[in-house]
Amino acid sequence: xxxxxxxxxxxxxxxxxxxxxxxxxxxxxxxxxxxxxxxxxxxxxxxxxxxxxxxxxxxxxxxxxxxxxxxxxxxxxxxxxxxxxxxxxxxxxxxxxxxxxxxxxxxxxxxxxxxxxxxxxxxxxxxxxxxxxxxxxxxxxxxxxxxxxxxxxxxxxxxxxxxxxxxxxxxxxxxxxxxxxxxxxxxxxxxxxxxxxxxxxxxxxxxxxxxxxxxxxxxxxxxxxxxxxxxxxxxxxxxxxxxxxxxxxxxxxxxxxxxxxxxxxxxxxxxxxxxxxxxxxxxxxxxxxxxxxxxxxxxxxxxxxxxxxxxxxxxxxxxxxxxxxxxxxxxxxxxxxxxxxxxxxxxxxxxxxxxxxxxxxxxxxxxxxxxxxxxxxxxxxxxxxxxxxxxxxxxxxxxxxxxxxxxxxxxxxxxxxxxxxxxxxxxxxxxxxxxxxxxxxxxxxxxxxxxxxxxxxxxxxxxxxxxxxxxxxxxxxxxxxxxxxxxxxxxxxxxxxxxxxxxxxxxxxxxxxxxxxxxxxxxxxxxxxxxxxxxxxxxxxxxxxxxxxx
Numbered sequence: 001x002x003x004x005x006x007x008x009x010x011x012x013x014x015x016x017x018x019x020x021x022x023x024x025x026x027x028x029x030x031x032x033x034x035x036x037x038x039x040x041x042x043x044x045x046x047x048x049x050x051x052x053x054x055x056x057x058x059x060x061x062x063x064x065x066x067x068x069x070x071x072x073x074x075x076x077x078x079x080x081x082x083x084x085x086x087x088x089x090x091x092x093x094x095x096x097x098x099x100x101x102x103x104x105x106x107x108x109x110x111x112x113x114x115x116x117x118x119x120x121x122x123x124x125x126x127x128x129x130x131x132x133x134x135x136x137x138x139x140x141x142x143x144x145x146x147x148x149x150x151x152x153x154x155x156x157x158x159x160x161x162x163x164x165x166x167x168x169x170x171x172x173x174x175x176x177x178x179x180x181x182x183x184x185x186x187x188x189x190x191x192x193x194x195x196x197x198x199x200x201x202x203x204x205x206x207x208x209x210x211x212x213x214x215x216x217x218x219x220x221x222x223x224x225x226x227x228x229x230x231x232x233x234x235x236x237x238x239x240x241x242x243x244x245x246x247x248x249x250x251x252x253x254x255x256x257x258x259x260x261x262x263x264x265x266x267x268x269x270x271x272x273x274x275x276x277x278x279x280x281x282x283x284x285x286x287x288x289x290x291x292x293x294x295x296x297x298x299x300x301x302x303x304x305x306x307x308x309x310x311x312x313x314x315x316x317x318x319x320x321x322x323x324x325x326x327x328x329x330x331x332x333x334x335x336x337x338x339x340x341x342x343x344x345x346x347x348x349x350x351x352x353x354x355x356x357x358x359x360x361x362x363x364x365x366x367x368x369x370x371x372x373x374x375x376x377x378x379x380x381x382x383x384x385x386x387x388x389x390x391x392x393x394x395x396x397x398x399x400x401x402x403x404x405x406x407x408x409x410x411x412x413x414x415x416x417x418x419x420x421x422x423x424x425x426x427x428x429x430x431x432x433x434x435x436x437x438x439x440x441x442x443x444x445x446x447x448x449x450x451x452x453x454x455x456x457x458x459x460x461x462x463x464x465x466x467x468x469x470x471x472x473x474x475x476x477x478x479x480x481x482x483x484x485x486x487x488x489x490x491x492x493x494x495x496x497x498x499x500x501x502x503x504x505x506x507x508x509x510x511x512x513x514x515x516x517x518x519x520x521x522x523x524x525x526x527x528x529x530x531x532x533x534x535x536x537x538x539x540x541x542x543x544x545x546x547x548x549x550x
Contacts, residue, residue: 001028002134005151006071007407007492009519021072022314029128030080030121031069035150036131037084038062039185040113041091042178048094049175051103057090059174063164066157066177067330071493072291073310076332081121088119111185144522145194146184148497151520152201153180155498158243158309159208159459161330165246166215173211176204195528202505205498209462213376216245221275222378223456227370228272229285230440232363237261238353239287239301239363240268241294242308243457244329250347251306252280260357263287263301265294266311267433270456273374286371287363290406290436295319300364304356306339307331310493311433324360326353371439373454375429377466386449388474391484395446397425398549399485401468403461403499404434405492411515412437415490417541419443419452423549427451429467432458432499434490461499465506480507486548487511488538491518504533512548514538 004014006021018024023031038061045058065083068074098105107115113131118124129135137143153176160173183189183197217223238260240251248264248271255262261284264271269286271277288297291311298305298321307327314333315322328339328348342348380387390396400422406412419428419438428438428451435454443451455463472480489511491500497518503511510533517526517537529535538544 001025002132003028004133004519005147005494007405007516007518008409012516013519022075024075024077026125027075027077027080029132030077030084030124032132033124033128034065034080034084034087035069036113036127036136037087037116038065039181040111040116041087041094042181043110043114043185044091044094044098045178046175046182047103047105048098049178051098051101053097053101053103054171055094055097058094059171060164061087061090062177062181063157063160063174064330066154067161067309068332070154070158070310070330070495072312073330074332075312075314076327076334076336076338078334079332079338081124084118084124088117111182113185140522141191141524142194144520144525145191145198147520148518148525149180149194149198149201150184151494151497152198152205152501153177154494155496156201156204156208158495159212159498162244162246162459163208163212163215165244166219168211168215168218170207170211173204173208176200198501199505201498202501202503205502206462206465206505208498209459209502212459213462216274217378220245220249220277223270223273223374223376224275224379225372226273226374227372228269229370230287231285231368232263232287232365233261233284234362235259235261235282236357236360237263237284237301237303237363238357239263239265239298239303239305240271240308241265241291241305242311242329242331243267243459244308245271245274247306247308247328247348248277250342251350252277252283253347254350255282255354256280258354258358260354263363265297265305266291266436267457268308270373270454270460273376273456288366290433292406292408297366298324300366302363303360304353306350306353307333324356372450372452373439373456375450375453376455376460377463377470380453380455380463380467381470383449384470384474386447388471390447390449395425396427396449397423397484399427399429399483400548401429401464401485401487401489402434402438403429403431403455403458403464404490405458405496406433406436406490407492407515409515412490414515414538414541415488416441418488418544421541421545424451427453429453429455429464429485431455431460431464432496437490458495458499461502465503465508468508469506481509488544488548489513490515510534510536512536512538512544
């Protein structure tokens with residue numbers, strides 16, 4: 001195996017024996033085969049689109065497949081086998097549609113990914129030996145740009161799936177994902193052309209995050225300032241993790257009046273900020289911290305855990321909670337019960353996990369108190385006058401965007417120390433699970449404005465961009481980079497990649513990215529990002545503080 005798509009790539013270069021995330025070589029291989037197949041399917045989808053045909057089944061298959069291959073999303077090899085089986089059926093139907101419409105093309109001129117045929121797990125596994133990242137891309141810079149584009153597209157797919165679950169979609173977004181995937185098979189594209197596609201990916205990153213924001217707020221209202229309980233009650237409970245708010249709604253509705261409480265975990269914390277979910281009396285609050293601490297915290301939760309998306313850490317063989325894990329959507333874990341997708345117009349059936357919860361002890365309390373959040377763009381814009389006044393009077397000197405992901409590496413303590421050492425006249429704007437490094441620190445407020453403003457999930461980094469653009473307008477500036485805002489972002493996986501590309505598309509420069517720069521960036525590609533956009537890594541807190549506050 002070879003995988004270097006996440007921040008924890010072994011030795012800073014790539015995982016070759018087993019993924020640091022827990023991914024086995026067998027799962028890595030079948031994922032490579034699925035990615036290869038989807039590139040070929042994208043070629044046919046693009047031919048269909050050029051002839052005025054949009055195939056919903058193809059769009060969904062590619063979106064789901066991309067999401068399944070994101071870091072920490074799915075560790076169940078059989079699910080990938082089934083996705084490939086489904087993909088070949090969909091490809092056959094699409095080819096039949098093209099034939100029926102009289103759309104002609106020469107298969108001999110197509111990339112081999114479009115003509116590859118297989119019908120069994122053994123054939124999928126055999127193909128994996130030929131289509132790994134290093135086998136397909138020999139030129140380091142081309143490989144780097146292709147993978148940067150691919151990982152951005154994976155992030156787009158994740159957000160597009162959440163939006164689609166709430167009935168929102170844009171075919172232009174599916175079209176770009178497929179255009180980008182096909183481009184990674186084209187050996188005639190230059191470095192400049194691939195760089196252009198990477199920047200175009202950022203454009204669609206902005207579009208898909210705006211689409212998801214519309215989907216979430218239309219369904220559940222605009223997030224509002226909320227104090228979230230982090231203690232527990234004496235009832236059996238379900239812990240819901242991941243990102244999918246539609247799953248949250250279905251679970252809350254089905255647990256109503258059952259005696260089973262619901263708690264959010266990690267990236268699901270922002271569900272507490274939405275008005276629509278506050279009507280549920282059995283929705284208690286948030287339990288625990290960022291995803292990587294789940295091995296200890298799931299032991300003490302005592303009840304079943306529902307993963308709606310990525311951020312799974314495969315449990316140890318002797319873990320007491322191993323049999324309490326459920327997955328749904330694009331997530332998967334070998335040995336866990338997988339809850340099937342909802343039928344069109346219906347709800348997911350969570351009855352099995354609810355009955356399981358009733359037989360479990362209530363959660364063991366691991367902390368008490370409250371944390372505050374709900375500072376998405378609608379809420380912050382309502383505070384705009386207060387914020388502008390604080391900036392004009394000097395009460396707020398600077399904003400620090402510290403959005404992104406958390407992770408296991410010890411050097412991520414940097415972000416806690418950075419937050420602690422920030423001057424008292426600065427404010428942190430955050431989104432994603434990076435906030436768990438500092439959202440429980442007693443950092444105080446400035447004239448009633450909390451010094452940590454949590455916009456929500458990683459996709460809500462869109463909110464931070466909207467806030468910045470609004471401030472640019474209010475202060476009548478020509479360039480977003482003239483604002484008193486610095487960017488010190490932590491990353492872990494591919495959704496953070498599309499957030500970064502979206503910020504670059506919006507013109508944001510001088511972003512510091514850590515705790516390490518991506519392993520998939522070749523030296524030449526990294527230099528392009530440094531020279532054109534001012535991308536930089538992190539050093540020490542004290543040294544970086546001097547740079548940011550200069």
